[in-house]
Amino acid sequence: MLYTDAIVAPSQILKMAKDNPPLPIAVVCAHHPNIMETMKQALARNLCIPYLLGKADKIHKLANEYAIPSEKIIVIDCGEEDAHAANIAVEMVHKQEVSALMKGHIHTDVLMRAVVASGNGLRTERRISHVFVMSFPNSDRLLMITDAAVNIQPDEKGYQGIISNVIDCAHKIGYAFPKIALLSASEDVLSAMPSSVLADNATRWAAQVYAGRAIVEGPFALDNAVSLEAAKLKGIERQVAGNADIVVVPDIVSGNILFKTLVYFCGACASGIVLGAKVPIVLTSRADPVEAKIASIALAAKMSS
């Protein structure tokens, strides 16, 4: 019953970025041990050039504690205001000094407010959305989940934007023809279950927009999206059945439950980035292990290459 079909190695996320030059990344409010531990390991892998924004004295002190050579980091003092650090990071993107952002010891809301600000923010014509790339112990398979972190309950247009972003991301990280399952609670389209209608409409939309570049199908219940055995038993003969590279959830609650179940019950590693802004943004939580943060930086490096 466990997830065993191999597609890509779990270390594949790190391997993806191996040939990239180190990513210039602005870490917003870097004054936290957790962040410094991550930077130490990212530097050891030559993954990034860290621009550490925040309280400079604290950052220098922590860098010293973690034995990070001062010539390996660029520290930028932003004073006490977290929002100020976020604004400076956004400016650095505009000046092309950095190619990615990373959330440090700052509230997601405060960081994202600077990112989505009209005028000088980092919006593009794309929707802002989030993707998790999950890897599993003893398996080479990856599973991408979107959107489990940014969009609460997308409408049809938002849902299409989320799908477009994840297809773009999949192409960039090496899936030539990603297989995408749009999740609901079953394969039936029921007016009482809005997620099934959303999935059904988006299947037709994507067939036109992404013909030859991706296959998008739904609605799917999770089992028939990821398990060939389950799909065969139920006689579901869609292309994506049992073989999904990506699952699109209808709302943040189902996505949050999905990725956290994989992390807390299955020992999966969740690397994740925000898509659709001018540069990729690594949004990590304090509770994330360093391994997940490093993989997220690698993902951002691959995305901005």
Added chain:
Amino acid sequence: MLYTDAIVAPSQILKMAKDNPPLPIAVVCAHHPNIMETMKQALARNLCIPYLLGKADKIHKLANEYAIPSEKIIVIDCGEEDAHAANIAVEMVHKQEVSALMKGHIHTDVLMRAVVASGNGLRTERRISHVFVMSFPNSDRLLMITDAAVNIQPDEKGYQGIISNVIDCAHKIGYAFPKIALLSASEDVLSAMPSSVLADNATRWAAQVYAGRAIVEGPFALDNAVSLEAAKLKGIERQVAGNADIVVVPDIVSGNILFKTLVYFCGACASGIVLGAKVPIVLTSRADPVEAKIASIALAAKMSS
């Protein structure tokens, strides 16, 4: 990161019903090999007295193939119409000939239509809802999930009914003071996230209605409901934090994704029954392993004892 805190043995569901007399159960449309395999094993464990409703000739033939002695089963011919078998099963409950129902080779809708029929159905003053009791390999802990199968998107009243049913169920299967986490995507109450508001209101409601009999708290993100480590790291000091016996999902899609992730990625066993009708109803899917079906029958036996 794996789920290890032990509460009850996975075989505990079977043990629960060990001292119960065999459960008289009406299996609706029993003419399927999968059902007969389940009955064979249930009989070997002395779990039930099977009333097998459906196409009698097929049932007799299958019973013979599976070497089930004819004196161990009661076969009731219901002809070709699945709905007729469902109606006869409901009548048998009214006549107190059986103490539980089980879905055989029949559409859930057809069975449930007979159950909820006004007048002669099996409704009580309670809401009809579903509970899964999940058990895990190499762990003694159980986790109950409700409602991942019957209520699509409950309103406040429906949500309260679901909580009441699962508390009643938990009491009956041996949890004197069940700890219940109401799930959303975080611990924050946000008007943009209806599940968090639902959870917040239900926490106050349950504090009055179930004081001393259960503890109900929410909103919770999944990690802080089931992982003490995560809850501690985030400084969440609620009673249920990290220790939930039961998680209540806001809708069928998140519940479906949750239980299927546990089954297909973590090798969990999902036993489940419908609550709130005159008798417990075992709703299984063809794809369920026999082990899950047996555990569901044991659960029904415990519930009707």
